[in-house]
Structures are given as C-alpha cells and as structure tokens.
Amino acid sequence: xxxxxxxxxxxxxxxxxxxxxxxxxxxxxxxxxxxxxxxxxxxxxxxxxxxxxxxxxxxxxxxxxxxxxxxxxxxxxxxxxxxxxxxxxxxxxxxxxxxxxxxxxxxxxxxxxxxxxxxxxxxxxxxxxxxxxxxxxxxxxxxxxxxxxxxxxxxxxxxxxxxxxxx
Amino acid sequence: xxxxxxxxxxxxxxxxxxxxxxxxxxxxxxxxxxxxxxxxxxxxxxxxxxxxxxxxxxxxxxxxxxxxxxxxxxxxxxxxxxxxxxxxxxxxxxxxxxxxxxxxxxxxxxxxxxxxxxxxxxxxxxxxxxxxxxxxxxxxxxxxxxxxxxxxxxxxxxxxxxxxxxxxxxxxxxxxxxxxxxxxxxxxxxxxxxxxxxxxxxxxxxxxxxxxxxxxxxxxxxxxxxxxxxxxxxxxxxxxxxxxxxxxxxxxxxxxxxxxxxxxxxxxxxxxxxxxxxxxxxxxxxxxxxxxxxxxxxxxxxxxxxxxxxxxxxxxxxxxxxxxxxxxxxxxxxxxxxxxxxxxxxxxxxxxxxxxxxxxxxxxxxxxxxxxxxxxxxxxxxxxxxxxxxxxxxxxxxxxxxxxxxxxxxxxxxxxxxxxxxxxxxxxxxxxxxxxxxxxxxxxxxxxxxxxxxxxxxxxxxxxxxxxxxxxxxxxxxxxxxxxxxxxxxxxxxxxxxxxxxxxxxxxxxxxxxxxxxxxxxxxxxxxxxxxxxxxxxxxxxxxxxxxxxx
Numbered sequence: 001x002x003x004x005x006x007x008x009x010x011x012x013x014x015x016x017x018x019x020x021x022x023x024x025x026x027x028x029x030x031x032x033x034x035x036x037x038x039x040x041x042x043x044x045x046x047x048x049x050x051x052x053x054x055x056x057x058x059x060x061x062x063x064x065x066x067x068x069x070x071x072x073x074x075x076x077x078x079x080x081x082x083x084x085x086x087x088x089x090x091x092x093x094x095x096x097x098x099x100x101x102x103x104x105x106x107x108x109x110x111x112x113x114x115x116x117x118x119x120x121x122x123x124x125x126x127x128x129x130x131x132x133x134x135x136x137x138x139x140x141x142x143x144x145x146x147x148x149x150x151x152x153x154x155x156x157x158x159x160x161x162x163x164x165x166x167x
Numbered sequence: 168x169x170x171x172x173x174x175x176x177x178x179x180x181x182x183x184x185x186x187x188x189x190x191x192x193x194x195x196x197x198x199x200x201x202x203x204x205x206x207x208x209x210x211x212x213x214x215x216x217x218x219x220x221x222x223x224x225x226x227x228x229x230x231x232x233x234x235x236x237x238x239x240x241x242x243x244x245x246x247x248x249x250x251x252x253x254x255x256x257x258x259x260x261x262x263x264x265x266x267x268x269x270x271x272x273x274x275x276x277x278x279x280x281x282x283x284x285x286x287x288x289x290x291x292x293x294x295x296x297x298x299x300x301x302x303x304x305x306x307x308x309x310x311x312x313x314x315x316x317x318x319x320x321x322x323x324x325x326x327x328x329x330x331x332x333x334x335x336x337x338x339x340x341x342x343x344x345x346x347x348x349x350x351x352x353x354x355x356x357x358x359x360x361x362x363x364x365x366x367x368x369x370x371x372x373x374x375x376x377x378x379x380x381x382x383x384x385x386x387x388x389x390x391x392x393x394x395x396x397x398x399x400x401x402x403x404x405x406x407x408x409x410x411x412x413x414x415x416x417x418x419x420x421x422x423x424x425x426x427x428x429x430x431x432x433x434x435x436x437x438x439x440x441x442x443x444x445x446x447x448x449x450x451x452x453x454x455x456x457x458x459x460x461x462x463x464x465x466x467x468x469x470x471x472x473x474x475x476x477x478x479x480x481x482x483x484x485x486x487x488x489x490x491x492x493x494x495x496x497x498x499x500x501x502x503x504x505x506x507x508x509x510x511x512x513x514x515x516x517x518x519x520x521x522x523x524x525x526x527x528x529x530x531x532x533x534x535x536x537x538x539x540x541x542x543x544x545x546x547x548x549x550x551x552x553x554x555x556x557x558x559x560x561x562x563x564x565x566x567x568x569x570x571x572x573x574x575x576x577x578x579x580x581x582x583x584x585x586x587x588x589x590x591x592x593x594x595x596x597x598x599x600x601x602x603x604x605x606x607x608x609x610x611x612x613x614x615x616x617x618x619x620x621x622x623x624x625x626x627x628x629x630x631x632x633x634x635x636x637x638x639x640x641x642x643x644x645x646x647x648x649x650x651x652x653x654x655x656x657x658x659x660x661x662x663x664x665x666x667x668x669x670x671x672x673x674x675x676x677x678x679x680x681x682x683x684x685x686x687x688x689x690x691x692x693x694x695x696x697x698x699x700x701x702x703x704x705x706x707x708x709x710x711x712x713x714x715x716x717x718x
Contacts, residue, residue: 059406081205081288083328087405090325095440111189111206118324141185144178146318156174156318160452 004135005101005123014072016053030072033063044069053105056084064096073098075121077106086119093120113138118145168231168537169314169459171279179276182283182322186210187269194266209327211257211285212268215589219263222285223275227295227313227337228256228540230280232527235538237278239523245271250523252508252516254580254631255334256294256540257285261587283321288329290320290401294336296344297541300460301503301549303495306356307364308460309339312393315448315456319394326401330408331416333401334373346542348372348380348662349634351418352400359387366393370400370430371422374628378664379419384431391453395445399438403430462498463535463550469500473553485560487609488571493556502553504534506546506563507570507578511607512600515581516544525566533559542631543580543619545573575612576620576685577603580631584624584641585648591624593641593648594674598622601678606685615685617697619657634658636699637684638665639677650677654684654710655702668707669715680714687713 003012014028019035023046030051036043043050051072052063063070073092075085085104092098103123104116113124117139124135148155171179186206193203200214207213211222223238230238238258242250245267246260253259263271275281285292293316300308316335320326326333338345339356347353353369366388372381388396400418407425409415422430479486494503506526508516518526530538530548533555539547551559563569572578579602582588584595599622606612621635625642632638638653649671656665672680685698687710692701702710 081328082410083288083326083330083405084410086325086328087402094444109202112328115322115324115327141188142178142181142322144174144181145324146178146321147323160172160174160455161449164451164455 002126002131003103003123004126004132005103007136007139009132010123014051014074016074028071030074033058036063036066040066051101054085054088056082056088058088060088060091060096064092067092067096067098070098070100072101072103072123074103074105074125077104077108077112080107080109080112082107086115089116089119089121110134110138114142118147168229169226169310169456175279176276178321179279179281179283180273182281183269183272183276186272190265190269205287208287209284209289210272211282212263212265213286213589215261215587216585217587218261219265219268220259220261220587221263221268221271221282222253222257222259223280223282224285224292225257225280225540226317227293227299227310228297228542229295229299229310230538230540231278232531232536232538234278234280235523235527235530237274237280239520239527241271241274242520242523249517249519251514251583252518252540252544252546254542254544254582254629255285255292256297256542257292258540259583261583286332287327288331288333289327290323290329290333290335293317293320294334294345294350294542296338296340297539297547298344298494298503298549299339299539300462301496301498301501302340302342302344303497304341305339305497306341306358307339309337309345309354309356311453311457311460312354312356312366312390313337314459315394315453316397319397323401326405329401329405330410331413331418333404333418335397343658343660343662346631346634346658346662349374349378349631349658350381352397353381354393357387363389365389368396368400370434371419371427372662373417373419374631374633375417376414376626376628377417377420377423378628378633379423380662380664381419382422382427384427384434391448391450392442394448395442396434396438398445399434399441402441403433403437407433463537465498465501465550466552469498469552469554471500473500473556475553475556478557482557484564484569484571485557487613488560488569489556491571491575491613492573496550498550500553502551502556504548504551504556504559505541505573506548506568507573508545508568509572509578509603510567510570511577512604514596515579515599518546522566522568525562526568529559529562532562543578545578571609572612574617574619575609576606576615576618577609577612578619579603580619580621580635582622582624582630584622584630588624588629590627591641592626592643593624593650595622595624595630595641598639598641598650598674598677602681605678605682615689615698617699618685619699620681621656631658632656633664634662635665636702637681639681642671644671648674650674650680652677652680652684652714654707655699657699666707669711683713684710 653665
C-alpha cells in the first residue's frame, strides 16, 4: 500500500505481523501491544527495528514504559469517524516525547490529513492514484491554527504575540 | 463585539475555499454522498426533506446590524426570503442549493460569519446568556470566554471526530438564562471565597432521548486555566465516550455509566498533566479579546427623565410590551428589549428579510449597533436608552415585531419538525401555530402568566420539550402523529426534566389538552403563584385527572 512519509512518497520497509503469524526472518516488524508484551525477548533478539500497531481503543499509557524501543507506532482508524487515535497521537508526541514514525493506517483519507498532521502523524498509509498531490494540497488548505499543538506551524497565539511585539 | 483581525479573516476565507473544493469534489462524483456527509455537516449543511438546510453560526448569539443585513440579503438571494432562529442561537436557511453554498459562505465571511461546527460530532458553536454585557444581575460578561472557546474549538485537530456532538454554554449572571444544566459542559462565572472570579464547571447535561442534567465537577476553576481544563474534559470524553451506539455516545451517558465522581477524578488527573506545559492563552491575548467586549459608550446622564411614564399612560399597548418584553439593565437609564418572534399564529423563530433589515436599522439607531439571538428563538436589543423605548416599540410595531408575549404561553419554542426536518416523526410548527392562535388573547396570556411551552417533533428534542413547563413531544404511531405531554420541566437555575403525564394525544386533541392543563392550573393556583410553582406544589395528579377524565 502506498505510503506518504514526511511529505513525500516513501517505500515501506515495515512488515506487520498478525498475532498468530510467524515473525518474518528479516526486516523491521510491527506487532500488537499484546504480542509485544508476550514476546518481548524474541522480538528484541531479532536485532531489527521494532514497531507497534495499535487499535483505536488501546491506551498509549500501557506501552509508554517501552517507548524507546519502537521506531514506528501505527495507529489504526477502524472508521474515519473514530477520533480516538488523534488523542493517542498527541499524547505520544507531546506528553511522552515519541520521536519515531507515527503512522495513520486504516480508514484514512484526504479530509483527515490536516487534523492528523497537526496531531503529530508524519506517515500516512494511503490509497489511490494522486494521493501525494491530494495530501500536499490538504495539509496546506488551512495555514492558520487557533490551537497550540506540537505542529511546526505557529498557532495563532504565537502569531498574535509576534505582531504585538512588532508594534 | 469581537472583530476579526487579519488572521481570523484569512482563516475563514481558507475554510470557505476548502469547503468550495469539497463541494466541487462532491459535484464531480469524486466524493460519494456518504463521504461528503461528514464534511458538509462540519460546515452546518444538512440534507433535509425538501432541500439542503444551512445552519449559520451566530457565536454566543451576538451580531451587529451589518451582519443582520447580510443575513437578510442571504435570505433573499439564496433562500425564500426568510430565516429561522434556532434554540442554539443560530439561524437556519431551509431552501438552499448545494452549488450556491460556497458563494453564500464567502458572503458570510465578508461580514465575519461562518457555518463552522454548527453540526457534526465536534464542539458546536458555543452559546451564552443572551443578556450578556447588559443584565443587571451580571457578575462578568461571559462572551470574552465564549470567544476564547470559539477560537480554541475551531477545527480543533484532536476533537473534530468526537463520539457525538458537544455543546458548551456560558453564563456570567446570577440567573441562568443559558440553560447551562442541559449542556455537555455548562460554565457559570462565579466568585470564590477570596473574591476572585472563575468558573463552576458542570458536565453531562443534554436532552435527546435520554435527558439528563449536568453535574458540577469543579466548584471553582481559575479563569486563566479554562482551556487546559476544557481540553482535559474533551480528551477523557474523546477516549472513553461510547462509539458503539449513537444514542449512548454523548458525554451524559459516560457520566451516567462511570459516575460523576469517577469522571471528575479522571478529568482532574488528566488536567494535572495537561496543564504542565499547556500554552494557555497569554494574558495580553485575553486582554485583547476583553477590549472588544468593553461596554458601549453609555450616556451617564441617561438615568434622569426618561419620559416613559407619560408614554405608558398614553398607550396601553406600549405599556403591556414594556411590562412583558423589557428587562433591567446594569446601566442606569438603559433597558434590555426582547423582540418576540412569536406573533399570533406564526412560526416560532421565523423572521423575514424585510424584518431582519428593520431590526438591523433599529439596533443601529437604538442599541449601539448590537443584536442578540436567544435560545428561546427571539431577538434582543441589549442596550436601549429608556427614553428611546417608545420610538423603538413603534418601529417594531410597524414591522409586526412588537408582540408583547415574551415568557408567556404564546412564546413557544418549537423545532422545524416534519415540515422540514428529515429526522422528525411529527409536525411541530402547526401545533405551535394552533396553540398560539387558541391563546391569542394577550390579556388571557398575561393572566396565565409565566409559562414556557416547548415543542419537539421527535425524540431528539431540538425543541427542548424536556425543559418546558409544558413540553410537547410529537411521535408517530402507525403512520399517525400523536403528541405526548410532559409537565414540570425547566431550563433555568432550578433546571428539571419534565415528567410524562400520560398517554399521547392526537393532533386534533393536543391543543385542547394544553388548554385543560392551563385551566387546571388557573383553578388550583394560589394568588400570584406561577404555573411551575403550582405544579411543584400540586404534582401530576390533578392535571392527569382532568386530562384523562373524559377519555
């Protein structure tokens, strides 16, 4: 499936291993938090990059103790209506300082990109032709934000402060 | 009033362009109706029985004459010449073409208006006391904080896909005119023991099919920490609110299921972390917004001779209007005038373009260019010099806007019902019109006294029937409309949910049933006892007896 990472099309080196599937011999692998808890030793012993695939109801608090071990956290949207991963993303980025790849997977499409991006997602599993063009357009449709988040774009409070300082 | 700065302007124009693109993608078929639906709802656009309906935000009910004139223009240009004031202080247009919505929104943006988050599972347009900044019993103007909440909640990246809609109301006065207890969050400005001003925070109110009153989770929150606290409540709700059943998805159900103490603990624990490093609004930004809500330049000499007594003696109709529709103002020599949008036999909340223009002119002449929309579906001129009240009344009368029934049985709240709404199970408007006509005699209305009659055309309760002193709920049974009566509800500081009185009435019988309830009250009341107090004293039984005795 195509991947957009840090604003560009990217190859996806990750394999997602289902709980009942054998781990691949080589390469980065992402597993569920439950499998991580069960098979920590085996996963570590592979000596390859590790990632997690979290379902929308799963709490990030349950995995933050091991956060440093993961290079990827993928958050699944069972439907675009499910807004829980937005909170998970902000917590991972802003509260727990996760600096690796934060990927949106599942029912993810153009009109969520802007919200996702602002909550800290930097990778997006997308479908269809022209996905990158749509992504680039979607994340630039609105340039002004009222809420301060981790987003590199300045929120309005900062912009207004700068203006006041300049006056 | 708040005025957009260059950032606000740029933002709403970008939002219009974004929606224009979404509409274009829908029209080419790139987006299916299913995909388009959540996008249009986040911009207040519904697909109703006969046409698209657009709900335009009137943030915390405040608008200027210029904005009102633009609303009149939109009614003429894009609709059939009228609009409908809603129970959330917004305005709805019922006959909208999808292709024209982007242009309509661009015209709104020019006057600093939008339709953002008037629908959808997001933080809805915030509401407030419609007498804010004017009421004699006010602690502090709540609109400063409403505007701060408006900005904070606008396209909030984390809270745009909540389990369900989320409504916040703010009051800064002693009397609750904002129905705080039936909101997801109610914020009441109050003093603490040290004399500082902050918020009492109530959570978990709502109407719909499971009506509940909000419970206080924090007695006092310092004002400066409002946003981090709201963010904490919303985060707990976003993560834990039910998503398996839309009828159980509001925060009231979460509060009910885990208990208010547990919820309060979770919010406090989250807040403890959120407030660390939370970029609350800088004080100079609060001060900037506060300046927009500074009182208008009142005339300090206005308190002396107002000429009102002579005018009242000379014109009994004016005298009745003054008594019924005018309230005390905090500034000596000024008053608050309510414009009833409930003429005899009329559609509650409807106002035509010519009336909108007239009201805009009157607000400009007599109320420092300011208007309010109320959740009771009326309008308010908040700052009228008492000396000008007679001229104002004459101006209103010339446009059919001087009905002296505010707070009486004719001042009915009603949702659009099956005449427009695709969710409705029965009609509301004809019932409201029939009741209004039956009780057309203003002297009789006045004798009945303070009475709130609210009508909803389905269980979603947009017509606030749960909190009407008399509530009417329109249902459908085997293809026939019938109407259930509830009694004893109220939305004020003593908020209560009405109780169902018995089996429903047919469309033909409902007006007579309301009259029976009213007559029972008249027969049993003590001197000076309003309906709601008499009901509290008497209970359901005497009403039930009279209503069903002949059945």
